Amino acid sequence: MTHNPEDFTRTIAGDVGFTLTHGAGRYTIPWGQAFIGDGSVWEHTFLCLGNGAAIEARPPRARIFQTQPDDDVLYYRLPLTTEQRVFLNTQPWLDFNDHEIRYSWLAYLNMGLLRMGVRPEFIKRNVESSPRKICSQLVDKYLTDSGMDVLEGVFPGEVSPGDLAFRFANDPSVVPFRLDGAPTWHRPVR
Numbered sequence: 806m807t808h809n810p811e812d813f814t815r816t817i818a819g820d821v822g823f824t825l826t827h828g829a830g831r832y833t834i835p836w837g838q839a840f841i842g843d844g845s846v847w848e849h850t851f852l853c854l855g856n857g858a859a860i861e862a863r864p865p866r867a868r869i870f871q872t873q874p875d876d877d878v879l880y881y882r883l884p885l886t887t888e889q890r891v892f893l894n895t896q897p898w899l900d901f902n903d904h905e906i907r908y909s910w911l912a913y914l915n916m917g918l919l920r921m922g923v924r925p926e927f928i929k930r931n932v933e934s935s936p937r938k939i940c941s942q943l944v945d946k947y948l949t950d951s952g953m954d955v956l957e958g959v960f961p962g963e964v965s966p967g968d969l970a971f972r973f974a975n976d977p978s979v980v981p982f983r984l985d986g987a988p989t990w991h992r993p994v995r
Contacts, residue, residue: 813982816872818855818894819885819951821944823847823970824878845967852944853880855894860901862943867906869898874985881973882980889951897947909937916963932962941966
């Protein structure tokens with residue numbers, strides 16, 4: 806896998822994209838975001854795998870797709886090692902081909918209850934052990950598995966798109982970019 810971390814005209818393994826929700830979830834996911842207290846304008850996130858491919862979790866299951874220049878997507882280039890990028894280029898493909906990754910509505914219930922100060926252990930255990938994920942959990946899982954602890958001390962089952970966007974937008978080592986070469990714009994994330 807070859808890449809130039811300074812080439813912002815294409816995505817590379819480990820880049821993270823943020824956008825609004827489209828498709829079947831465009832009506833339901835904003836309700837989930839509101840329930841968990843995520844005030845970010847970013848409702849959806851996905852992980853780039855290299856060569857234009859990306860993986861995302863959206864109802865009803867995860868999918869791998871090709872990224873395209875799109876006015877609604879803001880990407881972040883993370884400071885990852887070559888080894889981490891190789892991992893992020895291969896492991897999601899292996900997982901995707903090995904088993905179906907379903908969407909998890911229970912994750913929203915878990916995060917919403919947690920933000921209200923309620924933490925049912927049986928729900929936390931279910932979210933921990935379940936292969937079902939929401940988009941931000943999937944991104945955080947692979948970044949954590951690659952060796953990057955994105956949100957230290959935060960259980961991966963409790964990570965929202967806004968949590969990731971806020972972290973990346975406030976990290977000077979993370980570079981925002983757009984595939985169409987237009988200037989990056991930072992919508993307020995909190």
